[in-house]
Each structure stands twice: as C-alpha cells, then as structure tokens.
Amino acid sequence: GIQVEQSPPDLILQEGANSTLRCNFSDSVNNLQWFHQNPWGQLINLFYIPSGTKQNGRLSATTVATERYSLLYISSSQTTDSGVYFCAVEDDKLIFGTGTRLQVFP
C-alpha cells in the first residue's frame, strides 16, 4: 500500500517563528488533505489540496503531485498552533501520514 511520511517528526518553535512541514507519499494519489489535531483529539481541516497552492491566513500549502510531496507553511507561529499536523492522501481510501508534533512556546 501507499506510504506517507512526514518530516520533521517533532518541531519546537518560539512564538513568531516560521516553519515548513513536509509530506512525502510513495505513489500517485487522487487527493491530499492537511489536518491539525488539537490536544482533545479533534481533527481540524486545514487544506484540501490535490495540487497547487492555497493560503488561509498564516497558513499556506503547496502540493506537487508529480513529485509526490506536499508542504505546509506556518508563518508567525502562535502557541495555539501547537498540536499534531497530519497529511492524508487518498487513493481508494484516506491514508494518514506519520504526523509532525509542533510545540510553540511564548
């Protein structure tokens, strides 16, 4: 089956810093989504981005499907950005990546 790897696995930032999270996948996919899992376990939809670039406030994402990767950019990070970020790719089902655990300190 398809493999989805995320890097880095852990990231510690000071408030105000910028970061880039990466998602690599092993085969062609139909779609890709980015999620933020908050401390209570809820998955928050960030981007539905099978290709191209999208922006939403301080967050933006780029997927290069032909090269099998996606990037999530977080600018001017805030403590509320802390949590785990997952990408998930779809072939005939939605498969989650390994996740990046982000901690933002004041």
Added chain:
Amino acid sequence: GAVVSQHPSWVICKSGTSVKIECRSLDFQATTMFWYRQFPKQSLMLMATSNEGSKATYEQGVEKDKFLINHASLTLSTLTVTSAHPEDSSFYICSAIAGGMNTEAFFGQGTRLTVV
C-alpha cells in the same frame, strides 16, 4: 465545513461488554464513512470503510467480528466493539465524505474508549 458528530466522546466499560459508537453527518449525506483507531502519540490507522447499505470493507488485521460496523443510512454509521478487552482501549475516530472519493473528508470529535 461540513459537520460530523460522534458520540459518546468517552466511555469506560468492563471487560467482556460491548460498546457502540455512533457517527452522524449532520448537514450532508455521507455515502462513505471511515473508522480509524489511534494509539497515544501515533498516527490514525484505518480500520474499515463503510458504504451506505452495503457491508463494510475491513483493513488487513482488523477483526470484523470484533468491530461490527453498520452504515444503515446516509447520515449514520455505527461501530460496535464486541466483548471488549483492555487492549481495545484506544481513541476511535470516524470520518465522512459527501460524494464519492475525490471529495473532502470531515471528522468526528473522536471517542476515547477505556476498558477496565
């Protein structure tokens, strides 16, 4: 975005009993729902895919007789953990999509199951 409601948010049960978890799409009809399991500090592992009116498709290694999935309507899927044991303790999350594949998936709040 669309709303998916999962109930209960947490449950504690005794070994040997069964527990039912509900997943509802509140403002759209979900042709397909997915059930995931998540252990602490790990990613989400797909357990099964359910389509309304048909039998669920289970992932390799998931016991279909232990994790009963029913998708009786376009807005409701249920996961029943039968004869629960402490090793079944985990965080269970459902998701739903409105159209076929190639559409955005939305997730419930999750259910934390503890078997004592």
